[in-house]
Amino acid sequence: MNRSLVPIAAFALLVVVLAIGILRAPQKTVIQSVLLGKPAPEFVLPELGRDSSFDSRSMRGRWFLFNVWGTWCAECRAEHEMLLEISRSGRLPLVGLNWKDEDGLATQWLQDLGNPYDHVALDREGRVAIDWGVYGAPETFLVDADGKIVYKHVGPMTPEVWQRQFLARLPPPVARPLSAPSAEPSSSPPQAPVVAPSPAPVS
Amino acid sequence: MLPEIGHFALILALLLAVAQAFFGIAGPALGRDRWLAAVGPAVTAQFVMLTAAMGTLIASFITNDFSVAYVAQNSNSALPVVYRIAALWGAHEGSLVLWSWILVCWTLAVALLSRQLPARFAARVLGVLGLVSVGFLLFTLATSNPFERLFPAALDGRDLNPLLQDPALAAHPPMLYAGYVGFSVAFAFACAAMLEGKLDQTWARWTRPWTTVAWAFLSVGIALGSWWAYYELGWGGYWFWDPVENASFMPWLLGTALIHSLAVTEKRGLFKSWTLLLAILAFSLSLLGTFLVRSGVLVSVHSFAADPTRGIFILAFLVIMIGGALTLYAWRAPLLKSNAGFEFTSRESFLLFNNILLVVACATVFAGTMAPLISDALGLGTLSVGTQYFNPTFLLPTLPLIALAAVGIHASWKKGRISERRGALLTALGFSVLFAVAVVAGAYEGTKVLTPVGLALGAWLIISALIDPIDRLRRRITITPAIFGMALAHAALGLFVISLTMVESYTAERDVAMAVGDSAKVGAFEYRFLGLQPLEGPNYEGVRGEIAVFQGDRQVGLLHPEKRQYWVQGSVMTEAGIDMKLSRDIFAALGEDLGSGRWSVRAQVRPMINYVWIAAFLMALGGVIAACDRRYRVTAAARETALETGAGLPGRAG
Numbered sequence: 122m123n124r125s126l127v128p129i130a131a132f133a134l135l136v137v138v139l140a141i142g143i144l145r146a147p148q149k150t151v152i153q154s155v156l157l158g159k160p161a162p163e164f165v166l167p168e169l170g171r172d173s174s175f176d177s178r179s180m181r182g183r184w185f186l187f188n189v190w191g192t193w194c195a196e197c198r199a200e201h202e203m204l205l206e207i208s209r210s211g212r213l214p215l216v217g218l219n220w221k222d223e224d225g226l227a228t229q230w231l232q233d234l235g236n237p238y239d240h241v242a243l244d245r246e247g248r249v250a251i252d253w254g255v256y257g258a259p260e261t262f263l264v265d266a267d268g269k270i271v272y273k274h275v276g277p278m279t280p281e282v283w284q285r286q287f288l289a290r291l292p293p294p295v296a297r298p299l300s301a302p303s304a305e306p307s308s309s310p311p312q313a314p315v316v317a318p319s320p321a322p323v324s
Numbered sequence: 325m326l327p328e329i330g331h332f333a334l335i336l337a338l339l340l341a342v343a344q345a346f347f348g349i350a351g352p353a354l355g356r357d358r359w360l361a362a363v364g365p366a367v368t369a370q371f372v373m374l375t376a377a378m379g380t381l382i383a384s385f386i387t388n389d390f391s392v393a394y395v396a397q398n399s400n401s402a403l404p405v406v407y408r409i410a411a412l413w414g415a416h417e418g419s420l421v422l423w424s425w426i427l428v429c430w431t432l433a434v435a436l437l438s439r440q441l442p443a444r445f446a447a448r449v450l451g452v453l454g455l456v457s458v459g460f461l462l463f464t465l466a467t468s469n470p471f472e473r474l475f476p477a478a479l480d481g482r483d484l485n486p487l488l489q490d491p492a493l494a495a496h497p498p499m500l501y502a503g504y505v506g507f508s509v510a511f512a513f514a515c516a517a518m519l520e521g522k523l524d525q526t527w528a529r530w531t532r533p534w535t536t537v538a539w540a541f542l543s544v545g546i547a548l549g550s551w552w553a554y555y556e557l558g559w560g561g562y563w564f565w566d567p568v569e570n571a572s573f574m575p576w577l578l579g580t581a582l583i584h585s586l587a588v589t590e591k592r593g594l595f596k597s598w599t600l601l602l603a604i605l606a607f608s609l610s611l612l613g614t615f616l617v618r619s620g621v622l623v624s625v626h627s628f629a630a631d632p633t634r635g636i637f638i639l640a641f642l643v644i645m646i647g648g649a650l651t652l653y654a655w656r657a658p659l660l661k662s663n664a665g666f667e668f669t670s671r672e673s674f675l676l677f678n679n680i681l682l683v684v685a686c687a688t689v690f691a692g693t694m695a696p697l698i699s700d701a702l703g704l705g706t707l708s709v710g711t712q713y714f715n716p717t718f719l720l721p722t723l724p725l726i727a728l729a730a731v732g733i734h735a736s737w738k739k740g741r742i743s744e745r746r747g748a749l750l751t752a753l754g755f756s757v758l759f760a761v762a763v764v765a766g767a768y769e770g771t772k773v774l775t776p777v778g779l780a781l782g783a784w785l786i787i788s789a790l791i792d793p794i795d796r797l798r799r800r801i802t803i804t805p806a807i808f809g810m811a812l813a814h815a816a817l818g819l820f821v822i823s824l825t826m827v828e829s830y831t832a833e834r835d836v837a838m839a840v841g842d843s844a845k846v847g848a849f850e851y852r853f854l855g856l857q858p859l860e861g862p863n864y865e866g867v868r869g870e871i872a873v874f875q876g877d878r879q880v881g882l883l884h885p886e887k888r889q890y891w892v893q894g895s896v897m898t899e900a901g902i903d904m905k906l907s908r909d910i911f912a913a914l915g916e917d918l919g920s921g922r923w924s925v926r927a928q929v930r931p932m933i934n935y936v937w938i939a940a941f942l943m944a945l946g947g948v949i950a951a952c953d954r955r956y957r958v959t960a961a962a963r964e965t966a967l968e969t970g971a972g973l974p975g976r977a978g
Contacts (some may be wrong), residue, residue, distance in 0.1 A: 123654070246916035
């Protein structure tokens with residue numbers, strides 16, 4: 122083959138890769154976290170509205186959503202209604218990571234818009250977010266009962282994402298209906314599934 | 325009204341760019357020499373229109389016109405005026421306008437300074453540049469119009485990202501773009517040569533200064549970005565191998581290779597098709613960088629406004645520009661034959677190896693940047709590539725490159741003798757090794773395997789680069805700008821290697837919890853937390869710590885790290901307190917308020933870190949000086965004489 126054809130051939134290959142990259146970009150706005158399937162990073166942070174601190178290990182034995190947000194983040198406002206809806210559905214508790222924010226603003230925000238979170242950990246400096254590999258707010262992680270990260274979504278939570286990516290991966294709902302979580306910690310935490318469930322295939 | 329004028333100016337600029345591209349490329353192709361007369365005026369008019377568009381957008385920023393969506397999203401009435409102007413390139417749309425404006429500045433410079441070029445060739449160069457401009461203006465107007473109105477108008481703006489409110493970052497994008505876009509000139513020269521089907525040594529002489537100046541801009545732009553990351557991001561790193569950083573670094577590596585291969589083409593008429601390919605690839609990587617940043621294909625901390633529609637547009641543009649140029653290359657390159665030969669240790673060989681190693685270095689960065697994307701496209705799962713990959717693989721080709729440079733700059737053209745410099749080089753190597761051993765022996769801790777290697781190589785390159793100018797000085801031979809610039813750039817590279825080695829080996833670093841009155845040891849230094857005061861800025865508030873740093877009993881620095889809360893976006897920013905000295909930086913950043921008066925403090929002492937950036941600036945300066953060499957201007961002087969005597973010469977307008 123003519124040597125001077127090599128560059129154009131290599132470029133054609135690159136274009137194919139880039140085109141696939143673009144076509145997949147809407148589904149996956151970010152390179153998936155290397156943490157998928159790995160234990161979620163543990164942390165202890167001050168908790169919003171409490172004197173005590175929040176220890177992520179206290180969530181062991183339960184599936185939960187880990188949502189990174191900040192009052193400075195416009196997209197977070199956009200997804201807030203959806204988070205409230207998830208919270209009302211009672212499928213699993215929500216842990217919010219208030220990222221690089223001010224406590225007063227965060228309290229005000231939750232008062233104004235409603236509080237979907239069972240716990241809000243205050244990551245004022247953003248160190249924990251770095252551990253979790255957070256690129257920007259909002260990001261939402263699904264963590265299983267063993268404390269492993271099952272899924273990560275970048276960008277605002279939408280009903281579609283919730284249905285297709287999160288609900289599909291959750292274990293079947295516990296038979297006993299749960300009381301809707303409120304700002305106060307639920308007295309009866311959702312039961313831990315006895316067997317670690319395998320995520321259902323994405324429809 | 326003003327934004328509409330700006331929008332209209334942008335549309336006119338697009339039409340003018342179309343005219344410039346059409347007359348510039350079709351004129352010579354169809355042999356219609358009268359069409360060439362339209363190219364120059366089209367460039368000038370396009371420059372006027374884009375300047376008007378920039379001007380109106382800046383005016384909207386300065387007057388806080390929050391009825392313009394872009395202004396409302398990126399500015400605020402409390403923002404200082406300087407940053408209101410810099411906010412122009414604070415996000416996607418404005419960045420594109422800046423890109424186009426810088427492109428037209430380069431084009432205008434080419435039009436004005438290249439009147440001595442053959443008329444058809446000059447028209448082709450300007451035509452290709454016009455085509456690039458068409459692509460970017462079309463992209464701006466179709467997907468990213470910065471003049472879009474907001475209805476109802478916002479009461480106040482959402483403010484510029486506080487991270488970007490910084491002098492170095494205000495200057496970073498214009499410099500970086502000037503470099504990126506500058507490579508379009510080399511690209512256009514390459515395309516014009518391929519369209520003509522002729523490439524000789526004068527071609528290389530025309531192309532060289534443009535390439536070198538663009539490379540210098542890119543060097544400064546990258547250095548500013550790295551400096552900014554160091555003191556503004558608040559954790560004291562200066563290079564992260566982030567996709568966006570890589571996107572600017574890859575064109576730099578290929579641009580460096582291009583500068584060297586152009587030297588061979590100019591002096592010896594060799595490497596012709598290789599030089600063409602490098603010229604195409606350097607600019608292609610600049611475009612690819614833009615694509616990667618803007619399309620959302622690779623997400624990094626830098627990418628704002630990731631949008632797949634934009635991605636598809638840029639990809640189409642890439643296919644047309646790069647695909648077109650490479651097709652042209654596949655067709656024309658086989659016609660370019662070089663018959664001259666050279667011996668193994670001649671300067672040509674050294675520059676060949678220089679090119680190979682630089683291209684390999686670029687390829688490793690490219691592979692690391694693209695691997696996550698390729699793996700994902702092939703369905704192999706996701707992959708994350710970080711420092712563990714980049715640092716060692718990048719050193720593999722670059723360490724030999726430094727040694728090669730130290731020897732190669734003394735090689736003579738064509739013949740394989742390292743001339744009479746062998747003794748001087750070996751003596752220099754001896755001194756360099758002694759220097760490295762002395763530093764390593766004097767250090768407390770932190771020496772790594774590569775520490776003495778880096779120190780010795782860097783020192784060797786510095787001494788080696790200075791041998792020739794010193795020798796000329798002693799023998800009273802003139803030092804031309806070309807020789808001085810080359811020596812400066814190579815010595816600066818040596819300095820860069822030394823400082824990088826020092827920083828990577830001997831940085832002392834600790835994260836400690838401190839309350840006022842506490843002290844902590846960091847390496848040989850002691851940090852004392854003296855106090856904390858409230859702070860009020862124009863558009864933020866916060867706290868300001870005071871930390872004294874002692875070495876033994878002597879106070880060597882007083883640091884004022886700040887924690888700022890910007891009102892509008894509510895984001896918290898860490899302003900590191902840095903005591904900058906040439907020999908070392910003492911660094912402190914306030915971390916988190918741990919309660920009961922205790923703060924986490926990141927304390928670092930980095931030796932010689934400022935030389936990393938100084939070296940980058942000196943490298944760029946060397947490039948600029950070399951580009952000012954008289955031999956690039958001889959033809960211009962000849963033209964002026966010709967004009968004075970009234971001799972007709974084919975000018976820009978044919």
